[in-house]
Amino acid sequence: MLHTTPTIGVLALQGDVREHRAALEAAGARTVALRRESELDAVDGIVIPGGESTTMSRLLQVFDLLEPLRARLKEGLPAYGSCAGMILLATEVLDTRPDAEHLDALDITVRRNAFGRQVDSFEADLDMTGVDGGPLRAVFIRAPWVERVGPDVEVLARVPHGQAAGKVVAVRRGSVFATSFHPEVTGDLRVHRLFVDTVRSQFASP
Template identity: 75%
Template structure:
């Protein structure tokens, strides 16, 4: 594990694992799948991909990763969550199952499936703070949005127009980054580059 080429895990219980692995490798990291606690201990950062958040929370408990992941996040492990990953990283989740787990890694309240059903999935262009260049094409699939942002959380992007205009869809708090959308699906690596740079800062060489 090094500052220049950090090892970043992708939680591989469900979701867009291969796409995130490819994006991280393109950004100069060494990406590995994480399915068990021993693999979690070997990484400098973790990506929690999209998928179905309640299923993922049950699988985290089933494979014995829930408590170890919570512990490492509490110790400052850099993390990025997209879509369901944002839900799992949140401190509070609305419209979810009462037995669903979340990781309390970023001080936000998210509303699960806030944009509606799969048929209401959409794409739009977003201006993302701290990311240079043209707007980022964002893919939303049964996505959450952020309803409350804690005092220490930076809002990186909001929906520019339409019925959901102004809704918060990307946030950062310290070493934790989260987005409602799926950057791994578009070929635009800038959000992954941001996360890899965050991991490099946190890895300590």
């Protein structure tokens, strides 16, 4: 693998796969649509897009990806999850199905659909640690929020105002990131650049 141009897999079971791939490629990465364990073995990082988290959990099992992906994450594979991706990366998920699986890559407690139903989707400008150039326009669609953050997890962004003011909506542990919102739909590449730069720096040749 050529690590100056990292190869990032976008989990292609459901969700905004095309939008994430376009943003990652514009940010300097090579991308693949990831559905098989053999494809997982060939990537330097992974993005888990938004979608329906319980459906994605079931499809991970159907495609025999759940345990291989857990193993790669434990080995240090960089990962970024948006919305449902945040839920799947968490160690604890509230308001989910009892049979739903998650990947245990971030020591956080996440509440599904915390902001409400589809009709309660909204946008907000927020500051995010590690992202320069002013506030991000964040799009929240049936989004989760983080109710508990483990001691090794850094809070990157909170809702700035409104009834949900102060709720945690972006976190990081080393090379694993998660956001409640969808940067892939706004045309703002800064979150994807941050992830691509993280992958590149972790896997850069000495």
